[in-house]
Amino acid sequence: MAATGTPAPSGGQARRMQIGEAAERVGLSIRTIRHYHDAGLIVPSARSEGGFRLYTDSDLHRLALVKRMKPLGFTLEEMRELLTTIDTLAAEPRTDGERAVFLDRLAMYGEAAHARIGSLREQLAIAEGFADTLHQHLERHTQQVG
Amino acid sequence: MAATGTPAPSGGQARRMQIGEAAERVGLSIRTIRHYHDAGLIVPSARSEGGFRLYTDSDLHRLALVKRMKPLGFTLEEMRELLTTIDTLAAEPRTDGERAVFLDRLAMYGEAAHARIGSLREQLAIAEGFADTLHQHLERHTQQVG
DNA sequence: CGGACTGTCACGCAGCGTTAGCGTTT
DNA sequence: TAAACGCTAACGCTGCGTGACAGTCC
Numbered sequence: 076m077a078a079t080g081t082p083a084p085s086g087g088q089a090r091r092m093q094i095g096e097a098a099e100r101v102g103l104s105i106r107t108i109r110h111y112h113d114a115g116l117i118v119p120s121a122r123s124e125g126g127f128r129l130y131t132d133s134d135l136h137r138l139a140l141v142k143r144m145k146p147l148g149f150t151l152e153e154m155r156e157l158l159t160t161i162d163t164l165a166a167e168p169r170t171d172g173e174r175a176v177f178l179d180r181l182a183m184y185g186e187a188a189h190a191r192i193g194s195l196r197e198q199l200a201i202a203e204g205f206a207d208t209l210h211q212h213l214e215r216h217t218q219q220v221g
Numbered sequence: 222m223a224a225t226g227t228p229a230p231s232g233g234q235a236r237r238m239q240i241g242e243a244a245e246r247v248g249l250s251i252r253t254i255r256h257y258h259d260a261g262l263i264v265p266s267a268r269s270e271g272g273f274r275l276y277t278d279s280d281l282h283r284l285a286l287v288k289r290m291k292p293l294g295f296t297l298e299e300m301r302e303l304l305t306t307i308d309t310l311a312a313e314p315r316t317d318g319e320r321a322v323f324l325d326r327l328a329m330y331g332e333a334a335h336a337r338i339g340s341l342r343e344q345l346a347i348a349e350g351f352a353d354t355l356h357q358h359l360e361r362h363t364q365q366v367g
Numbered sequence: 368c369g370g371a372c373t374g375t376c377a378c379g380c381a382g383c384g385t386t387a388g389c390g391t392t393t
Numbered sequence: 394t395a396a397a398c399g400c401t402a403a404c405g406c407t408g409c410g411t412g413a414c415a416g417t418c419c
Contacts, residue, residue, distance in 0.1 A: 125417045146344035188352040195345045198292035206334040271391040
């Protein structure tokens with residue numbers, strides 16, 4: 076199967092925009108979006124005759140989703156899997172067995188997310204502590220001068 | 222000048238340990254510590270005759286300091302500068318002018334730290350929001366099955 | 368037609384992980 | 394002496410940034 080195909084176009088004819096507009100809209104660099112393509116994370120719905128990547132709103136949603144995932148520190152590979160997992164679940168029911176598998180995956184990502192949040196909190200605490208230390212240094216040395 | 226020389230040994234004869242023990246104590250990998258050396262960030266106080274890096278408690282403190290700095294997202298280069306800045310201030314007073322320069326640097330790092338903390342908070346918020354989204358997906362699909 | 372936009376290499380960078388092959392310490 | 398431990402290359406990996414050079418769009 077092709078890495079991460081966009082699900083069914085929602086309704087009317089999808090607007091197709093080039094990478095530049097897509098980039099501006101989601102707030103990612105063109106280079107980043109191309110990289111996501113190369114990595115098989117988000118494959119544009121189509122190409123122009125000349126070879127330009129064409130993105131739909133659906134693609135934009137995925138890009139936005141990935142942008143939101145980034146702070147969780149997942150690798151592109153992991154995000155790719157999560158995306159396909161979500162898509163698969165959102166699409167057809169398939170076998171009950173398959174559903175179970177994908178639900179499991181989703182749950183695993185949920186746990187991973189919580190773990191990430193935990194370490195983000197730790198990092199924040201450490202960072203704050205360190206900032207304090209810095210300020211103490213500053214005050215100490217400032218006193219002697221002023 | 223040698224990148225980041227360890228300041229004066231505090232009191233008695235410093236215990237000198239090899240990289241393995243140092244690594245275990247501060248909770249950094251051997252490879253990381255070697256990398257910090259190569260980068261001129263933390264140069265071991267001495268070498269054995271055979272060429273083994275020998276670290277003192279003072280070195281350990283620096284390693285621990287760097288470990289605490291990491292969550293702030295500074296580059297090794299920046300941390301190196303910050304270390305030397307702190308050392309310089311802690312050591313001799315030098316010229317008033319020099320003091321001012323280094324105090325300025327310290328202040329700049331303080332601001333940078335605050336900025337980092339801000340973005341860490343943002344990331345945390347985004348991460349939490351995303352975790353929520355994941356859980357909603359989970360519940361939605363779980364209902365249909367259970 | 369021209370200028371903005373996009374395409375594909377392909378190298379660079381941080382921060383280590385990971386062999387590989389070979390000395391050092393104890 | 395041998396088991397641990399360490400050393401120096403040197404390549405690998407992730408996630409893009411940054412050209413360079415050429416084709417596409419409007």
